[in-house]
Amino acid sequence: MAAKKKADTDSALNASLLHSMILQRRFEEKVAEAYALGKIGGFCHLYIGQEAVSTGTLSLLRDDDYVLTTYRDHGQAIVRGMSPRSVMAELFGRIDGCSRGKGGSMHMFDRHVNFLGGHGIVGGHIPMATGVGFAIKYRGGDQCVICYMGEAAVNNGAFHESLNMAGLWRLPVIYVIENNRYGMGTAMERASSTKEMYKRGDTYSMANAEVDGQDVFAVREAMQEAIDRARKDYSPTLLEIRTYRFMGHSMSDAASGTYRTKEELDTYRKRDPINLLKAKMQTDKSLSDADLAAMEAEIAAVVQDSWDFADASPEPPLEALYEDVYVETTT
Amino acid sequence: MPLITYRDALNQALREEMHRDDRVFLMGEEVGVYNGAYKVSKGLLEEFGEMRVVDTPITELGFAGVGVGAAMVGLRPVVEFMTWNFALLALDQIVNAAAKMLYMSGGQFPMPLVFRGPNGAALQLSAQHSQAWESWLAHIPGLKVVAPGTPYDAKGLLKSAIRDDNPVIVLEGEMLYNTKGEVPDEDYVIPIGKADLKREGDHCSIITSGKMVLVAMQVHDQLAKEGIRVDVVDLRTIRPMDVDAITASVRKTNRAVVLEEGWEVCGIGAQVVDYIQRDCFDHLDAPVLRVHQADVPMPYAKAIEKAAKPDVAKTIAAVKKVMYIEA
Numbered sequence: 290m291a292a293k294k295k296a297d298t299d300s301a302l303n304a305s306l307l308h309s310m311i312l313q314r315r316f317e318e319k320v321a322e323a324y325a326l327g328k329i330g331g332f333c334h335l336y337i338g339q340e341a342v343s344t345g346t347l348s349l350l351r352d353d354d355y356v357l358t359t360y361r362d363h364g365q366a367i368v369r370g371m372s373p374r375s376v377m378a379e380l381f382g383r384i385d386g387c388s389r390g391k392g393g394s395m396h397m398f399d400r401h402v403n404f405l406g407g408h409g410i411v412g413g414h415i416p417m418a419t420g421v422g423f424a425i426k427y428r429g430g431d432q433c434v435i436c437y438m439g440e441a442a443v444n445n446g447a448f449h450e451s452l453n454m455a456g457l458w459r460l461p462v463i464y465v466i467e468n469n470r471y472g473m474g475t476a477m478e479r480a481s482s483t484k485e486m487y488k489r490g491d492t493y494s495m496a497n498a499e500v501d502g503q504d505v506f507a508v509r510e511a512m513q514e515a516i517d518r519a520r521k522d523y524s525p526t527l528l529e530i531r532t533y534r535f536m537g538h539s540m541s542d543a544a545s546g547t548y549r550t551k552e553e554l555d556t557y558r559k560r561d562p563i564n565l566l567k568a569k570m571q572t573d574k575s576l577s578d579a580d581l582a583a584m585e586a587e588i589a590a591v592v593q594d595s596w597d598f599a600d601a602s603p604e605p606p607l608e609a610l611y612e613d614v615y616v617e618t619t620t
Numbered sequence: 621m622p623l624i625t626y627r628d629a630l631n632q633a634l635r636e637e638m639h640r641d642d643r644v645f646l647m648g649e650e651v652g653v654y655n656g657a658y659k660v661s662k663g664l665l666e667e668f669g670e671m672r673v674v675d676t677p678i679t680e681l682g683f684a685g686v687g688v689g690a691a692m693v694g695l696r697p698v699v700e701f702m703t704w705n706f707a708l709l710a711l712d713q714i715v716n717a718a719a720k721m722l723y724m725s726g727g728q729f730p731m732p733l734v735f736r737g738p739n740g741a742a743l744q745l746s747a748q749h750s751q752a753w754e755s756w757l758a759h760i761p762g763l764k765v766v767a768p769g770t771p772y773d774a775k776g777l778l779k780s781a782i783r784d785d786n787p788v789i790v791l792e793g794e795m796l797y798n799t800k801g802e803v804p805d806e807d808y809v810i811p812i813g814k815a816d817l818k819r820e821g822d823h824c825s826i827i828t829s830g831k832m833v834l835v836a837m838q839v840h841d842q843l844a845k846e847g848i849r850v851d852v853v854d855l856r857t858i859r860p861m862d863v864d865a866i867t868a869s870v871r872k873t874n875r876a877v878v879l880e881e882g883w884e885v886c887g888i889g890a891q892v893v894d895y896i897q898r899d900c901f902d903h904l905d906a907p908v909l910r911v912h913q914a915d916v917p918m919p920y921a922k923a924i925e926k927a928a929k930p931d932v933a934k935t936i937a938a939v940k941k942v943m944y945i946e947a
Contacts, residue, residue: 355693389726398725405692406725410716416685417692417717424690427645427671447712450682457677613727614761618785 300575304584306348306505307570310340310563312588313364316373319592320363320380324540328600329380333394336364338535341562342467343368345508346435346530349516355403355425355434357418360395361467362407365437370402373595383602390605391613411472412438412445415464419451422460426523433461433519440529441472443486449493452527456493461519463512464490464527467502469534474548490527502532503560533557621802629771629803630660630792633778634698636807638668641696644782647674647683648700648737657702658738658797684710684735688717691733691787698782701737704753704791710735718787719762734781736790738797739767740831740881741918744925750918752882754830757789758859758891764812765858767791769833771801773856776810784812791858793831813857815865821849824939825869827892828879829855832930836879839935850939858888866892867899874905875942879935884912906942911935 317337323329336343343365347356350369358365366376371387379386380394387399388407397407405421408414418436425432442448443466455462466486470477478484490497496518501507508530515526535558537544545554570576624632638644645668650657652665652675665673676683680701687697701707707714714735721729741750758765764786768774774792781788810816818833819840826836833854840850851869855861870876876896878889889910896908914928940946 357689387726388724388728391726392724396724398728400725400728405689405729406721408717410712413685413712413716416682416713417689419682420686420689420691420697421693422689423686424693424695427690427695447681447685450677450679451685453677453679454682454686613723613725615764616722616727616730616785618783 300570303566303570303575304580306344307563307566307576308584308588309344309348309368310505310566311584312373312591313340313343313367314563315588315592316367316595317363319596321540323380323596329394330382331393332360333380333540334361334538335536335540336361336534338557338561339467339469339502339532340364341505341508342465342502342530342532345505346465346512349509349512350435351432353403354432355405355421357405357414357421357434358407358437359411359414359439360407360409361439362395362397366397366399366404366407369404371397371399371404373591374598375399377595377599378602381599381602382604383599384605384609385598385602389609389613391609412442412447415442415447415451418462419455419460422455422462422525423458425461426458431520433463433516435463435465437465437467439472440466440468440470440477440486441475441480443489444481452490452493452495452525455525456495459523460525461523462525463515463519464525466527466529468529468531471534471538471548473538474542476548485529487527487529495525495527497527497529500528500530502530503562503565505562505566621804623800624771624803625797626771626774626792626799626801627658627660627797629775630778631662631664632803633775633782634661634664635667637779637782638664638672643694643696644698645672645674645695646698646700647676647687649676649678649702651675651700656700658794660797661700680706680709681713684713685717687733687735688713688721688731691731692721692729696732696782698734698736701735703749703794704737704739705749705751707735707737707753714757714763714787715760719760722786723762730785731787732785733787734778734790735787736778736781737792738794739791740793741929742794744920744922745918746920747917752880752913754791754858754880755882755887758888763787763789763859765789765791766812766856767830767858768856769796769830769854771799771803773810773816775803776808777812777856779807780809780812783809788812791830796831799834810856813860813862815862816854816856817851817865817869818854819850819852821851822873823849824875824877824943825851825853825873826877826879826935826939827853827855827866827869829858829888830881832879832881835930835932835935838932839939842932843936843939848939848943861891861895863895863899866895870896870900871903874903876908877911877935877938877942878908879911879930881930882913884910884915887912906944909938909942911938
């Protein structure tokens with residue numbers, strides 16, 4: 290009986306993890322379509338291929354924890370609980386977007402789910418996440434903050450300054466390096482003096498680990514340990530989660546051909562995080578073809594709804610131009 | 621009213637605001653155990669403990685960002701830079717993060733945050749330690765910039781800055797910390813965005829701020845002996861600038877000299893002159909002149925350092941020139 294109950298719980302969890310990953314994938318495929326039609330402008334960085342990182346890490350956070358990330362932020366925003374409608378409307382530059390159409394692809398924010406951006410300068414948000422960790426400790430809370438960054442940010446001063454303070458002061462920050470192997474078009478081997486990014490945590494007196502980022506369960510396991518550490522005694526963690534992006538750096542470069550080969554891309558595509566989880570669920574017979582079709586249909590409807598909502602939302606009125614520069618002080 | 625130093629006036633402001641609101645904390649290099657590089661934070665560590673008076677490593681970008689993050693979740697950090705020269709390493713946090721967070725997030729994340737420290741030249745500190753950054757900082761929408769010139773203004777403006785829900789830059793001065801003035805013991809604030817007429821006169825306006833306020837007041841006193849009456853407009857706040865105070869003065873005197881500590885090109889004075897030409901064109905009896913630092917990095921040697929800095933003599937010469945008085 291207990292075994293049966295555990296299996297049911299597992300299959301419910303697995304289904305929710307799969308749903309979370311497929312939702313990101315289909316949402317971003319729709320984003321690419323909208324970009325091609327000119328409905329989305331500016332820089333737009335897709336997360337396709339990396340979904341097990343966001344799903345694995347964020348599926349373990351509490352509502353009162355905090356999230357900061359880079360400009361590759363659509364997937365994490367949705368997994369954290371922002372509505373696909375508000376994310377798509379932001380991408381479309383509309384008033385109903387999460388940031389009122391003022392941020393765009395790179396600046397998703399939602400204070401209701403403690404999603405603190407969406408930041409455009411590589412490494413710039415790492416000190417901010419450290420400050421959120423400081424504030425948690427200042428107030429004596431037991432939350433944690435997760436800070437995503439690409440592996441190229443690890444060579445940036447902001448990374449080292451932040452990890453030094455978090456290690457020195459013991460701040461409940463989980464620094465997650467999403468190592469997708471390329472900082473724009475520069476392979477990590479051409480940018481970093483070490484290929485084992487996680488070991489940089491040793492320098493700053495913090496626990497660290499290397500994680501398979503295509504395996505959502507491996508991500509969850511490492512993340513759970515990091516969360517426990519943060520809640521127990523404010524200890525920080527550095528995780529290097531090895532993943533791969535299946536698309537170009539942004540919408541303006543090809544997925545392969547310039548700085549990486551098609552063969553390499555194809556090799557990594559064989560470890561698509563969604564397919565890996567699907568295969569596992571099919572093996573243990575917790576996912577039928579009908580289940581999957583129903584899930585895909587439901588997700589397709591959510592994604593289409595986000596498009597329809599965004600398309601119908603007005604552009605910000607001209608008055609909005611001068612709003613939100615300063616806030617009226619009330620104290 | 622007690623006569624205290626500019627340094628102690630800032631210390632009072634910090635102490636009072638930290639008592640008033642437990643979300644307020646001070647962080648920076650040497651602010652705690654050392655009592656502050658310029659002793660502005662003297663005694664605060666003992667009084668408030670190390671969670672609220674935080675000694676940081678020498679890591680300006682990092683701790684400025686810690687301030688931004690803490691402000692995002694509702695604390696009210698006061699980030700001290702040992703001098704504004706070092707804050708250049710933190711400009712990404714000040715400009716890209718603090719100034720823009722509210723806007724980029726569509727109004728969701730205010731930044732109740734103060735960045736403060738001494739600005740401009742002291743004595744013989746040479747090129748890297750003698751720079752006035754107000755034009756850089758005031759250029760950025762989303763920031764407020766205040767530059768108190770007296771102990772009274774220092775206390776009142778710092779308290780306003782700490783209570784403001786926007787990021788406020790407070791520009792102090794190494795050469796101001798020892799200056800004395802009357803400062804009430806009790807709580808008071810000075811509104812951000814309002815200039816102060818420090819001296820009255822109807823012959824010529826001097827528009828200035830920060831450390832140069834003392835220079836302008838000396839100019840007023842010296843010229844008074846020659847029968848020249850100078851109006852001294854202390855901007856107090858550089859952004860948002862009190863344009864009405866500038867134009868009211870210039871419409872009264874019909875002549876203006878703009879005095880600033882920094883360099884000429886794209887300086888604060890250029891902006892002031894623009895407001896004057898727009899709003900007072902028909903009131904002017906002479907071109908507006910500017911007094912500023914020489915357009916060179918600050919030298920070390922005494923005589924040429926003095927030659928590089930704006931001062932009383934240069935300002936008097938400018939006033940006489942706009943009044944068409946032969947020197």
